[in-house]
Amino acid sequence: MTESPSIILGTFDAESIWRDSHLAQLPFFPDHERRLLILAMDELLFSLCQSQDYWITRFPIDDAFRSYLKVLGYEMNHYAVVPIEQMAYHVERSTCLFEELLEPHILDDLQPTMLDHARCVPYAIMPQTARVWETYQLKGRLPDYERVRKVNSKVYSHQLRRRLSFKHDGTIIRSVRELEMVGERFSRDSFLIKDPYGVSGKGNLLIQSNRMLQRVIAYIQKQEQAGKKVTFLLEPYHNKVRDFSCHMVIEEQGDIRLLGIQEIINQQFNYMGSRSMSDLEIEALAQQGYIEQMFMVAKALYEDGYFGYLGIDSMELTNGEIIPIVEINARQSMGLLNHALDQKLRQWGKQGSILFISLGYTERLDISKVLTELDDRKLLYEPDKDQGIIPLTSNLLTIHYDVISQQRHKGMSVPSLYKGRWYMSVVAQDIEEKKRLVQEVSTLFEEWGCKIFS
Numbered sequence: 001m002t003e004s005p006s007i008i009l010g011t012f013d014a015e016s017i018w019r020d021s022h023l024a025q026l027p028f029f030p031d032h033e034r035r036l037l038i039l040a041m042d043e044l045l046f047s048l049c050q051s052q053d054y055w056i057t058r059f060p061i062d063d064a065f066r067s068y069l070k071v072l073g074y075e076m077n078h079y080a081v082v083p084i085e086q087m088a089y090h091v092e093r094s095t096c097l098f099e100e101l102l103e104p105h106i107l108d109d110l111q112p113t114m115l116d117h118a119r120c121v122p123y124a125i126m127p128q129t130a131r132v133w134e135t136y137q138l139k140g141r142l143p144d145y146e147r148v149r150k151v152n153s154k155v156y157s158h159q160l161r162r163r164l165s166f167k168h169d170g171t172i173i174r175s176v177r178e179l180e181m182v183g184e185r186f187s188r189d190s191f192l193i194k195d196p197y198g199v200s201g202k203g204n205l206l207i208q209s210n211r212m213l214q215r216v217i218a219y220i221q222k223q224e225q226a227g228k229k230v231t232f233l234l235e236p237y238h239n240k241v242r243d244f245s246c247h248m249v250i251e252e253q254g255d256i257r258l259l260g261i262q263e264i265i266n267q268q269f270n271y272m273g274s275r276s277m278s279d280l281e282i283e284a285l286a287q288q289g290y291i292e293q294m295f296m297v298a299k300a301l302y303e304d305g306y307f308g309y310l311g312i313d314s315m316e317l318t319n320g321e322i323i324p325i326v327e328i329n330a331r332q333s334m335g336l337l338n339h340a341l342d343q344k345l346r347q348w349g350k351q352g353s354i355l356f357i358s359l360g361y362t363e364r365l366d367i368s369k370v371l372t373e374l375d376d377r378k379l380l381y382e383p384d385k386d387q388g389i390i391p392l393t394s395n396l397l398t399i400h401y402d403v404i405s406q407q408r409h410k411g412m413s414v415p416s417l418y419k420g421r422w423y424m425s426v427v428a429q430d431i432e433e434k435k436r437l438v439q440e441v442s443t444l445f446e447e448w449g450c451k452i453f454s
Helices: 032-048 063-071 084-093 097-101 104-110 129-136 145-151 154-163 176-186 210-225 279-287 290-303 334-348 367-376 395-410 431-447
Strands: 006-009 054-057 077-080 119-122 171-173 191-199 202-207 232-236 240-250 256-267 270-276 308-317 322-329 352-361 388-391 418-427
Touching: 006 032, 032 054, 032 084, 032 334, 032 395, 032 418, 063 367, 084 395, 097 104, 097 129, 119 129, 154 191, 154 232, 154 290, 154 322, 171 176, 176 191, 176 210, 176 232, 202 210, 240 290, 240 334, 256 279, 256 290, 256 334, 270 334, 279 290, 290 308, 290 322, 308 334, 334 352, 334 418, 352 431, 367 388, 367 395, 367 431, 388 431, 395 418, 418 431
Parallel strands: 006 054, 006 119, 054 077
Antiparallel strands: 171 232, 191 202, 191 232, 240 256, 240 308, 256 270, 270 352, 308 322, 352 418, 388 418
């Protein structure tokens, strides 16, 4: 019997949608380019696809990139929701991808063919996901949306640490007055203020002085006086050796599967990449009771109504202590995508590490030109090679340029630099080879006049 196809799709930055709009915020810098990039990140999900699956993205995928994916064995069906000439209009609407799937013309395209009784694998559960499930008569059940919101909150993570008797040296504060009192207690050392739905690079603030704390208090106090609800998690800042994440699946019936453990490469709270841990590293964690703790966490989430993909962020301190729960991601994640890529690479005896380069440019970067140049320089990975670069995206490189180009008739100003990200998996035999490959890719972009930010 042929297995039903899966539908691979999703909206990234789900936390911004899960977050209550009535909550006070930490200080932040508005980042229009980041929002554009998030809209195109669904193209990273190809690594979860099998040949019979349907990969649905917000924007069309470049033909040269699709051809390269076929070389790696990714021959799934593909459907783009937004025509390329409507990218700017769609960005202005800024709707969730699941909303788009409920549009009449999309229903006419998809419902009769590719989605008939298929199994959907969303990146994260959104408010509209249940309606899409019902409309397309998809297989399986969904966890309740409100329960998904709950278990993704850092408040829930903190409470679960206490419930499971794990180390929990943080404090939830629910007013500016509590922030002043607890902050005063914590301020002898550096500490973190965390938004309940903060994500990489946004929603975590490191407090290193009383002066800084007072500025934050004043900022939040204005919001509280305007009627905003104050909820933050305060935690001591720990000196750590490494960050890592455990990836699991909780089945509808409660069965729990361990997929793998990924080391996380962070830079000042910003996610920079992932790599799969070796069997020896995982065994060492198991000897410390870490794997058993992860199953305890997954069981607790199932008892609280969640099932599906699960990523649990953890860290190892300089004294060797393991902090099992830093935060819980009850959704798919970059670590899961790296795990899926490594499963594909395993057939060739290889392993990669997902990384990305943030860059600025003045002239549009053509993905086919990038692929050709990588190939000419013998940097592009193919199954018969020992090392190389696997490009993971196309629109993430060019979406800022493409959207601004379509908005020029409205008098939109042209930025001095367009912003983009180049996601890649680096397949290398050792760390020195990995550094060399990353440097050569950076050099290539610099030769084209790009500015490398990270």
